[in-house]
Amino acid sequence: MTVEELSSSSVTRGLATWLIGRKVVYYPRLASTMDTARRIARRGTPEGTVIIAGEQTRGRGRRQRVWVSPEGNVALSVILYPEISGLPYLVMIASLAVVHSIRSVSGLAAEIKWPNDILIGGKKVGGILIENEVKRDRPASAVIGIGINVSLKASEHGEITATGLNEASGGEISRVKLIRQLLVEIERFYLTLPDGESVYQEWRGRLAALGKRVTVTSDSDVLEGIAESVDGTGALMLRRPDGTLSRVVAGDVTLREGYGV
Ligand code: BTN
Numbered sequence: 001m002t003v004e005e006l007s008s009s010s011v012t013r014g015l016a017t018w019l020i021g022r023k024v025v026y027y028p029r030l031a032s033t034m035d036t037a038r039r040i041a042r043r044g045t046p047e048g049t050v051i052i053a054g055e056q057t058r059g060r061g062r063r064q065r066v067w068v069s070p071e072g073n074v075a076l077s078v079i080l081y082p083e084i085s086g087l088p089y090l091v092m093i094a095s096l097a098v099v100h101s102i103r104s105v106s107g108l109a110a111e112i113k114w115p116n117d118i119l120i121g122g123k124k125v126g127g128i129l130i131e132n133e134v135k136r137d138r139p140a141s142a143v144i145g146i147g148i149n150v151s152l153k154a155s156e157h158g159e160i161t162a163t164g165l166n167e168a169s170g171g172e173i174s175r176v177k178l179i180r181q182l183l184v185e186i187e188r189f190y191l192t193l194p195d196g197e198s199v200y201q202e203w204r205g206r207l208a209a210l211g212k213r214v215t216v217t218s219d220s221d222v223l224e225g226i227a228e229s230v231d232g233t234g235a236l237m238l239r240r241p242d243g244t245l246s247r248v249v250a251g252d253v254t255l256r257e258g259y260g261v
Contacts, residue, residue: 123163
């Protein structure tokens, strides 16, 4: 078996995008693509620049979690300078791009768990982290971070609720193909902004938990209820047992009946 080469040129060669990936920088090893992306965004790198790491030594997830990303998986960050009104759509764009790309390279049907987890068969296969910097005298800069488990054997990291694409598909998924498709899909959705209506509609339609009984854990609260809807900014509308509707902007959702794990 030949080992696939992941590099800037293997990603950009013949890439059919004009914005996302016009500059791709590959590092065999980084602490976190988010930090490198943030640093070069501050220096004004072109919009659409992508930072890819072969492996990350200090990958991070939402809510100060560690994101384990050894060699053989996908860890990248995309730098964008959207209108401020476009910021809420970035997590939707990234989630949809991941779901479409996984389908295209593996045939697997992935789902989105609010707000930004990607699941296959109820197990987490990917996650999205968005970090924005809004300054008064400059356009906003945003970094979309995407981590996808490809060769990761989650059980070896003590994770029974996670999986990798190779494990889930029973094959060998090409990281180069997956990343190239991701850049195409991100561009396709990003270019529909500032009108995010179609992105919002599709994202809402693909959320796994809508209409179900859930527990939402945030930094300050644990709330129970029915995940009734999501609003246009991506916030979860939770119908509480007393009939009131709570708007939740961040947290982790657990299905009361489980995700079928
Ligand atoms: C989450 O599930 O909480 C989000 C995980 C995001 C991980 C990606 S991997 C690429 C980028 N660099 C990081 O340090 N984190 C994101």
